[in-house]
Amino acid sequence: MFKHLFKLIWNKRKQNFLFLSEILVSFLVIFAVFSFLTYYYQNYSKPLGFDYKRVWCITYDNGELTKNKDSLKIFYDNLQKALKSMPQIEEVAYSGSNYPYSDSFMSTGLTHNGKKFNYIANYTVGADYKKVWNVSLLEGRWFLPEDAVSKNTNIVINETLKKQIFGTAHATGKLIGNYDDKEKLKVIGVVQDIKASGDFLPAGSAIFNPMDTAFHKYTHNILIKVREGADATFESQLYKFMANTVKNAVEIQHLDEMRDSRNKQTIIPMVIFIIISSFLIINVALGLFGVLWYNINKRKGEIGLRRAIGASGRSVSYQLVMEAVILATISLLVGCFFAIQFPLLSVFNIPASAYIIAMLLSVAFIYLLVLFCSFYPGKQAAGIHPAVALHEE
Amino acid sequence: MLKNYFKIALAVLKRRKFFTFISLFGISFTLTILMVATAFMDKILSPDYPDYKRTRSLYVSTMEYKNTKEGWINRSDVSFYFFEHYVSTLKTVQKMAISSNAKASNAYVNNKKLVIEYKYTNADYWNVLEYRFLEGKAFQKREIDNAELVAVISEETKKAYFGDAKTVIGKYISADNINYRVIGVVENVSKTLHNFSGDMYLPYTISKDYKNIDLMGSYNAVLLAKNDADVPKMKKEFDQMVKKLPLPKDFDKIYCNADPFFANITRRIAGDGTSNGLTKVVSIVSLFILLFLLLPTINLVNINITRIMERSSEIGVRKAFGASSKTLVYQFIVENLILTFLGGIIGIILSLIVIHLINGANLISNMRLSMNFTVLFYSLIACIFFGLFSGVYPAWRMSKLNVVKALKAQ
Numbered sequence: 001m002f003k004h005l006f007k008l009i010w011n012k013r014k015q016n017f018l019f020l021s022e023i024l025v026s027f028l029v030i031f032a033v034f035s036f037l038t039y040y041y042q043n044y045s046k047p048l049g050f051d052y053k054r055v056w057c058i059t060y061d062n063g064e065l066t067k068n069k070d071s072l073k074i075f076y077d078n079l080q081k082a083l084k085s086m087p088q089i090e091e092v093a094y095s096g097s098n099y100p101y102s103d104s105f106m107s108t109g110l111t112h113n114g115k116k117f118n119y120i121a122n123y124t125v126g127a128d129y130k131k132v133w134n135v136s137l138l139e140g141r142w143f144l145p146e147d148a149v150s151k152n153t154n155i156v157i158n159e160t161l162k163k164q165i166f167g168t169a170h171a172t173g174k175l176i177g178n179y180d181d182k183e184k185l186k187v188i189g190v191v192q193d194i195k196a197s198g199d200f201l202p203a204g205s206a207i208f209n210p211m212d213t214a215f216h217k218y219t220h221n222i223l224i225k226v227r228e229g230a231d232a233t234f235e236s237q238l239y240k241f242m243a244n245t246v247k248n249a250v251e252i253q254h255l256d257e258m259r260d261s262r263n264k265q266t267i268i269p270m271v272i273f274i275i276i277s278s279f280l281i282i283n284v285a286l287g288l289f290g291v292l293w294y295n296i297n298k299r300k301g302e303i304g305l306r307r308a309i310g311a312s313g314r315s316v317s318y319q320l321v322m323e324a325v326i327l328a329t330i331s332l333l334v335g336c337f338f339a340i341q342f343p344l345l346s347v348f349n350i351p352a353s354a355y356i357i358a359m360l361l362s363v364a365f366i367y368l369l370v371l372f373c374s375f376y377p378g379k380q381a382a383g384i385h386p387a388v389a390l391h392e393e
Numbered sequence: 394m395l396k397n398y399f400k401i402a403l404a405v406l407k408r409r410k411f412f413t414f415i416s417l418f419g420i421s422f423t424l425t426i427l428m429v430a431t432a433f434m435d436k437i438l439s440p441d442y443p444d445y446k447r448t449r450s451l452y453v454s455t456m457e458y459k460n461t462k463e464g465w466i467n468r469s470d471v472s473f474y475f476f477e478h479y480v481s482t483l484k485t486v487q488k489m490a491i492s493s494n495a496k497a498s499n500a501y502v503n504n505k506k507l508v509i510e511y512k513y514t515n516a517d518y519w520n521v522l523e524y525r526f527l528e529g530k531a532f533q534k535r536e537i538d539n540a541e542l543v544a545v546i547s548e549e550t551k552k553a554y555f556g557d558a559k560t561v562i563g564k565y566i567s568a569d570n571i572n573y574r575v576i577g578v579v580e581n582v583s584k585t586l587h588n589f590s591g592d593m594y595l596p597y598t599i600s601k602d603y604k605n606i607d608l609m610g611s612y613n614a615v616l617l618a619k620n621d622a623d624v625p626k627m628k629k630e631f632d633q634m635v636k637k638l639p640l641p642k643d644f645d646k647i648y649c650n651a652d653p654f655f656a657n658i659t660r661r662i663a664g665d666g667t668s669n670g671l672t673k674v675v676s677i678v679s680l681f682i683l684l685f686l687l688l689p690t691i692n693l694v695n696i697n698i699t700r701i702m703e704r705s706s707e708i709g710v711r712k713a714f715g716a717s718s719k720t721l722v723y724q725f726i727v728e729n730l731i732l733t734f735l736g737g738i739i740g741i742i743l744s745l746i747v748i749h750l751i752n753g754a755n756l757i758s759n760m761r762l763s764m765n766f767t768v769l770f771y772s773l774i775a776c777i778f779f780g781l782f783s784g785v786y787p788a789w790r791m792s793k794l795n796v797v798k799a800l801k802a803q
Contacts, residue, residue, distance in 0.1 A: 018695045023687050063601050236501035243570035248601065250569060251497045278687050279422050287413040287692040294699045
């Protein structure tokens with residue numbers, strides 16, 4: 001049976017070549033779409049890891065502040081106290097400019113047992129950072145004031161980084177080398193992953209550094225968590241207070257709005273991509289349908305003859321659908337050969353599982369598409385009456 | 394002859410309505426996407442409000458230091474000091490529009506928050522760039538020398554801050570706790586013009602960083618030559634001047650480029666101090682368009698071949714009466730072009746609808762896409778390209794058809 005079908009396909013290889021290439025290209029397009037969708041969905045289904053609601057970020061220009069290290073420390077201590085004393089504010093923490101949902105990214109490298117780990121997000125955080133974001137600890141502890149005088153720099157790492165470096169073992173109390181392995185950093189705690197670049201992107205590995213007095217002259221971000229009742233009236237008061245304090249430009253942003261715009265950066269291109277590719281697929285489906293339909297009309301004589309010598313309508317339509325499926329299988333084999341290179345070479349740093357799932361989904365999708373397009377022409381062929389078909393000859 | 398082909402093409406289109414629908418659907422949809430993309434590119438690339446003098450302008454927006462031994466790179470915007478101290482001495486630069494990057498500030502009106510993005514500019518900014526003033530006027534040298542707290546605001550800001558007030562000249566707008574006197578209102582600028590869009594424009598003398606003696610800062614500039622022919626001379630003089638800049642500590646190379654508009658954009662996206670990234674961006678974009686065209690083209694080729702086989706008797710007869718392969722190929726390509734143009738017309742209607750929707754949704758603040766002659770011209774080229782692309786192979790197949798076989802088929 002299959003041998004026979006292959007022979008039929010081989011006899012019309014010239015026409016089938018276009019059919020094959022069309023399915024191949026559609027498969028690759030679908031594979032791209034599904035890879036993105038699976039990747040985003042995998043990230044989306046992971047917990048966010050922190051609480052962004054009611055968190056505001058104050059960004060200010062620090063150009064007018066004193067350059068003296070000690071008076072700057074006093075200034076920042078007082079500012080924190082003043083902000084904390086406002087009834088609408090729950091928590092206050094200073095931060096580097098790469099807080100979650102900001103467009104800024106700072107990375108560093110680490111060395112452990114001679115192995116290098118790169119592109120680790122490096123957050124510089126004030127004492128109450130954990131309280132502002134409500135991040136949960138998995139092991140160890142968060143920074144304490146006495147950490148400032150300890151021998152090694154203490155750091156907190158996230159879950160992903162812990163898995164990368166220590167696997168399943170405990171990380172608390174271990175030492176890690178910095179980017180050139182000259183200095184040792186002591187891990188004092190592990191926190192849950194936080195998806196800082198939006199709901200659809202992975203958390204990635206991260207370390208948290210305590211903010212020391214040397215960093216104060218670069219500081220220009222304050223994160224605050226406000227209470228339920230904080231409204232625009234309070235915000236304008238806060239704004240005036242900050243502008244008077246730093247005597248320079250100030251901006252207050254709401255993290256939930258920043259999150260929305262951050263997510264939009266992922267969603268809008270994705271929606272455009274999906275719309276374009278679904279039109280392409282509709283286009284292809286119509287084309288396949290038309291070509292199959294035409295081919296069957298042309299083979300009326302052959303089908304009539306088969307019917308006349310006793311083939312059932314069902315077996316005729318089965319033959320035609322199978323022919324289309326075999327053609328699809330050939331191009332899918334070629335397509336999968338290309339697609340499998342992505343997880344093998346781990347292109348774009350997307351996990352292999354996303355590619356594999358996307359590949360299976362796209363194979364299923366293409367089969368459905370081909371079945372759908374060949375079903376009606378097949379059924380029509382089954383309805384061909386031998387007498388009518390053979391009479392035409 | 395062409396008239397005949399046209400008649401035949403229409404007759405063929407009418408014969409199998411379903412195939413015609415598939416072909417037209419594919420063509421019009423593909424061309425719609427190309428047209429909307431062209432309209433978007435046109436918005437970014439062709440001279441647009443307020444920047445009309447692109448052919449005689451060069452754009453400076455990045456300063457780069459490099460330490461070639463250690464591989465360190467430091468890249469930033471340019472300082473006001475650099476423009477005032479070095480660039481202003483160039484003889485070929487007729488005028489120079491300097492402006493800072495937009496900085497965000499908040500204003501609170503009637504318990505509602507308003508984000509105001511403001512820029513500091515010099516006086517010539519208003520002469521080089523042709524902002525349309527709805528009321529009032531720009532600040533001049535006098536206001537700048539006195540560091541007066543005056544502001545030019547955009548129409549959008551006027552509406553958001555003052556509501557329906559008829560005139561706002563002389564009123565005060567507050568940002569960062571400073572009250573600025575409004576002296577002019579300008580039409581909104583599309584956000585795609587990154588260097589010129591803003592909600593409020595202020596004299597640079599009230600900024601805090603214009604006195605910093607450093608090459609890196611937060612400013613960018615448009616250099617205007619006397620005429621188009623002077624632009625290469627200006628670029629040369631600029632490059633000479635950059636070579637003589639004092640080297641900063643720890644670095645051994647300085648790169649700063651005065652680029653034409655498009656190169657300035659591509660350098661920001663894909664280039665660095667030494668290469669402007671133009672070829673990289675152009676080749677990536679063309680590759681992407683080709684890939685996108687691949688699927689609809691294969692589909693169209695497939696359908697076209699099917700339709701040719703259907704017409705094998707017609708082709709057989711024509712061949713038997715002595716039509717050469719060349720004539721047949723020519724005929725078929727013309728037919729295909731006619732089909733493509735029909736699709737193109739539907740595509741234009743569809744893209745007008747899509748453009749209307751995009752403008753309505755205000756996807757990018759103040760961006761208004763439009764269908765103009767440039768876009769139509771490029772769409773026409775796209776139509777021809779697509780028509781040829783999808784017509785050549787089927788036509789070749791058709792011309793190879795054997796007369797005897799073709800006639801025997803029916």
